[in-house]
Amino acid sequence: MTSPTRHRPATAGRRRPALAGAVGLAGVALVLAGCSGASGAGAGEPSGEPKPGGDFTVATNGAEPACINPLIDASAGVITSRPYSDSLFWQTADGKFEPWLATGYEVSEDGTVYTLHIREGVTFTDGTPLNAEAVKVNFDYIVTPATKSQLSAAYFKPYQESVVKDEYTLEVHLTQPYNSFVNILAQSYFALLSPKQLTESPETTCDAPIGSGPFIVKKWNKGQSIEYVRNEDYNWGPPGTHDGPAYVDSLNLLFVGEDPVRYNALLSGEVDAIDFVPPENVAEFEQSEEFGFIREIRPGTPFALHINNSRAPFDDKRVRQALLHSIDREQIVAAASFGQWQASNFLTSSTPDYADDLGVELTYDLELANQLLDQVGWTERDTDGYRTKDGERLTATLPLDGTNAARQRLAELAQAQAKQAGIEIAIELLPYQQLSERMWAGDYDLYAGLWSSNTADMLWLRWSSANISTDEVVGQNVSNFSNIEFDELVERARKSTEPAERTDLYRQAQALLVEEVPSVPLYGDPRTAAFPNDVRGVTFDYAYLQPYWFDVWLDR
Secondary structure (H helix, E strand, O other): OOOOOOOOOOOOOOOOOOOHHHOOOOOOOOOOOOOOOOOOOOOOOOOOOOOOOOEEEEEEOOOOOOOOOOOOOOOHHHHOOHHHOOOOEEEOOOOOEEEOOEEEEEEOOOOOEEEEEEOOOOEOOOOOEOOHHHHHHHHHHHHOHHHOOOOHHHHOOOEEEEEEEEOOEEEEEEOOOOOOHHHHHOOHHHOOOOHHHHHHOHHHOOOOOOOOOOEEEEEEEOOOEEEEEEOOOOOOOOOOOOOOOOOOOEEEEEEOOOHHHHHHHHHHOOOOEEEOOOHHHHHHHHHOOOEEEEEEEOOEEEEEEEEOOOOOOOOOHHHHHHHHHOOOHHHHHHHHOOOOOOEOOOOOOOOOOOOOOOHHHHOOOHHHHHHHHHHOOOOEEOOOOOEEEOOEEOEEEEEEEOOOHHHHHHHHHHHHHHHHOOOEEEEEEEOHHHHHHHHHHOOOOEEEEEEEOOOOOHHHHHHOHHHOOOOOOOOOOOOOOOOHHHHHHHHHHHHOOOHHHHHHHHHHHHHHHHHHOOEEEEEOOEEEEEEEOOEEOOEEEOOOOEEEOOOOEEOO
16 A cells, blocks of 8 residues: 655745645635645654744644534534643543642542642633632533533533632532542533633633633634634643643644545645544555554544434334344444444443443344334335335434545445335435534434543433433433433442442443444544654543644654
C-alpha cells in the first residue's frame, strides 16, 4: 500500500499547491498560515527543545455545534470547547484521575458530600478569579432549567447544592451516592466558564464563551471555522503537560465534513493535522514514515441504530429483535470501514465495566428474523419485497448525517441486509443542524449516533427512562426505552460503592439490553488524528477521548 506523501511549497511564501483531484478548501474563508510540510523524526515525539510560535490548523469532521458552550450544547464538548476551557480533574491514559483545577477532594462516608479544594492563582480570560464561588456558579448554571443543558444536566441529576466553605473550598451535596462524580468532572461537558459571563451575559456564551484555557475564542466563522489565539497568562495545564502558555500562537479549527477534502488538505500542506482520519486512509498513515498517527477506541456507547421504542411497530420487542438479527453487524462494519472498525456490544470495549461475553446473542440470523416478523403478523410482502400488514409497509425512517461517507456506507449496507427480512430502512440525508432538530423532536424511527463517556454510567444516561425527553427535560434516551428492571439495575449500579457489585449490576443491565434490543449496536468508534512529523506533542484528552492541542509545537 502506498504511504501518503506531504507536498512542500516550492518556495517560502508561495501559495500551497491545489489539492489532488481539484478538491480544496476554497469554501473556508479563514486564511491559513504556517502550514509548510517539513519532515521530522518520530510520530509527534519531541526531537529537541519545543519551539514557540506559529499558527496551527486542524481540519475536523466533528459536527459544528449550534452553540460552542459545552454546558448547553452536547456537540460542543466533542472538540470546540477544550481549547478555551479547563476542568477540575484530568484523566490519564491509564484511566486514573488526577487533580487539575481542583487540588484534591474528600468524600463523606455516605457518598453524598464531596469537598473540592480549588487551585489558587487561576483566572478566566476576562480576569475573573477561578475560585470556589466560580465553580458553584457553574454547577448551579448547569441545573438551572433556563440553561436547557443537553447533556451536562443529565449527568448532574444527583446534584443538590454547593456550599462555599472558604475562597478555595467547595462542598458539593448530592441527593444520592454517585460513584462517577469525579469521572464526569474531568469531561469537557463540565469545563468551567467565567461566572461573570454566566451571571451577567449568559446569552453570549454560545458564540463567545470565556474559559480559563490555553486558548481564547477569537472568532467563530459559522459554517467554516473557529479561530483561537493563545492565552498569554496561562500557567495551569493538566498533569503531564508543560508549564506556561501554549507553544503555538494560534489554533484554527476548520469544519471539513468531506473525507477526501480533509485527507488531501493534510497531504497538500493546507492544514497541520486532521481529526477523524477517514477509515480508508488509516492503514496508509499507520505505515507512513512522514506522518504521525494516534488512535484509541472511544469509551461509552457505540455507534448504533437507536430504535424509537415509542413508535409502532417498534414498540414490540420482537420487531426490534428481528431488525437486529437481520443485520450481519460484523460484516457490514468491516466492509464500511475497510476493516478498521469492529462490531461492538452496548458499551465499547474501552469502557469501564464493559461485559465482553454478550456478543454471541447479537449475531446475524435471518431465519430467526423472519420467524419473529411472522409471529407478529408481518406476513405479506409487496412487489418490492417489503413486508406489509393491514396494507402498511414495514418501514423505519433513518435521518442521517449527509457529510459522513463511512457512516452512510454503513447505513446503506444495513439497509440492503434488512431488506432481505422485508424491512425497509428509509435513509434521509440531512445537514447536522436539521438532524439535531429531528432528534430533539423525536421525529424518527431510527436514529444513528454514539455517546462517548469515561464511565459505564452512560448506560443510565442512554437508556434509563429518567432520560426520556419531556417539555421540561432535554433527555439523551433517544430510544425512548422504558424498562423498570433496567432502571433499577443502573440506579443501583451508579450508587454502589463496591466495585465488584457495580460491575455485576452493569453486566446485568447490558444483558437486559441484549434481550430487549432498544438499539442495534454497530461499532466502537476509533478516535484518530494524523499530522506530519514536524508537528510535535499531539496527545489525547482521555476523559472524552479527543485530541488535545495544548502541548503541540512546530519543529520547523
